[in-house]
Amino acid sequence: EVHLQESGPSLVKPSQTLSLTCSVTGDSITSGYWNWIRKFPGNKLEYMGYISYSGSTYYNPSLKSRISITRDTSKNQYYLQLNSVTTEDTATYYCVRSLHGRGFAYWGQGTLVTVSA
Amino acid sequence: DIQMTQSSSSFSVSLGDRVTITCKASEDIYNRLAWYQQKPGNAPRLLISGATSLETGVPSRFSGSGSGKDYTLSITSLQTEDVGTYYCQQYWSNPWTFGGGTKLEIK
Numbered sequence: 567e568v569h570l571q572e573s574g575p576s577l578v579k580p581s582q583t584l585s586l587t588c589s590v591t592g593d594s595i596t597s598g599y600w601n602w603i604r605k606f607p608g609n610k611l612e613y614m615g616y617i618s619y620s621g622s623t624y625y626n627p628s629l630k631s632r633i634s635i636t637r638d639t640s641k642n643q644y645y646l647q648l649n650s651v652t653t654e655d656t657a658t659y660y661c662v663r664s665l666h667g668r669g670f671a672y673w674g675q676g677t678l679v680t681v682s683a
Numbered sequence: 684d685i686q687m688t689q690s691s692s693s694f695s696v697s698l699g700d701r702v703t704i705t706c707k708a709s710e711d712i713y714n715r716l717a718w719y720q721q722k723p724g725n726a727p728r729l730l731i732s733g734a735t736s737l738e739t740g741v742p743s744r745f746s747g748s749g750s751g752k753d754y755t756l757s758i759t760s761l762q763t764e765d766v767g768t769y770y771c772q773q774y775w776s777n778p779w780t781f782g783g784g785t786k787l788e789i790k
Binding site for chain 2: 609610611612613624626627628660664667668669670671673674675676
């Protein structure tokens with residue numbers, strides 16, 4: 567069974583960089599698509615981007631040049647970096663495995679990141 | 684970006700009721716539509732993909748329908764464990780986008 571687990575700081579100061587790790591078991595990140603999605607207070611869900619089996623990436627244009635998704639295949643982990651955060655980036659962040667033609671099938675439990683001084 | 688609109692943000696229903704949740708896309712999404720259920724404290728769970736295909740393990744009282752821009756999630760005979768928030772999501776065009784959610788509560 568595929569299992570994803572987010573980890574990282576729960577509190578980040580404004581203007582700093584938010585960094586999260588997604589550890590994957592039960593599947594290899596060298597197959598398929600590996601995504602980040604966030605849920606804001608008030609329940610809005612936003613798709614952030616993915617890293618593919620080949621290492622190619624796609625980012626939501628709304629995040630412009632602030633986002634980077636990378637991976638370490640030897641650890642079967644992938645990562646999210648979001649630069650220059652503001653309080654508007656306070657959200658629960660999920661790492662998610664999508665399946666072609668089926669949407670977001672496997673989700674991590676999510677990690678709440680608060681941006682505050 | 685394709686906008687996904689769920690007409691109701693919340694409503695109260697009785698156990699055993701039939702529930703219908705609607706989702707409208709700002710353009711044709713060619714049945715590339717998924718439905719998710721989220722319970723408090725949990726991650727969203729994929730219920731339906733391709734507008735109508737039930738995921739493994741999802742009770743048969745859930746069903747999806749629709750085409751073009753308009754889609755529906757139905758729950759026949761609502762159970763206590765169905766309480767939560769339901770989201771639609773399109774995967775026709777990047778960036779993939781979600782509806783605002785519909786929260787179901789028991790009367």
